[in-house]
Amino acid sequence: MTRTAEEARTWTVRELADELGVTTRTLRFYEAEGLLRPQRLGTARLYTARDRARLRLILRGRRFGMTLAECREIVDMYDGAATSERRQLEVLLARLGDVARDLRARQDDLRRTLAEVDDVAARCRDRLDELG
Template sequence: MTQDQMTIREMCDAFDVTPRTLRFYESKELLFPIREGQKRLFTKRDRARLKLILRGKRFGFSLEEIRQLLDLYDIGDQQETQLNRTLDAAGKHLNELEQQREALDDAIEDLRSQINWVEDRLSALKK
């Protein structure tokens, strides 16, 4: 094993994921570790891809969206297509997240109002 390769345990420790997660991403053709018998060795490319996968998941991208964007890396146009599609997808997800935040802010405000009403009602009953 070279310094450029990491074992599944090292990947799990470095990225705070489980072996099951790494095997799942491999089964979805998102990661392509080198196989030596039962052993999986992850390259720098796998580490970069995993970092992008985890970031994409955090931003609400589906695994299929992530796979499609990652697959654009190798088309030979200096990543222009990949970057353009990532920008489009990110803009859509940002809009969705902002809408979700607005809905959450409204729900929080409504819940605070209800809590205040109940507290006022309880205070009135104790008098």
């Protein structure tokens, strides 16, 4: 499977939905919200590797508790990275900095949470040991 072959591949709604664990309703909803713009083959939707990549980004954002509006901002940024307009690149770079900062804050948050959970687990084990 060459690179071009992989990138030329397309998906139907069902294929893409099943692969990424969402319903077809979700895909249509995202399209109505302007997050995806699959091509059409007649009336049927046809998703490219690019659409698939966008969708994966969106779903990851959702897992982090982002709203669809925030997800859209992110995926649009990824698309904007190919521009050649100086001003747009600068704006984009600044936004990316914000996003990165936010992500790092989340990492810290997550680290603390995990440490606490591990701590509670340790206390549990101690109690169990005490109980023989």
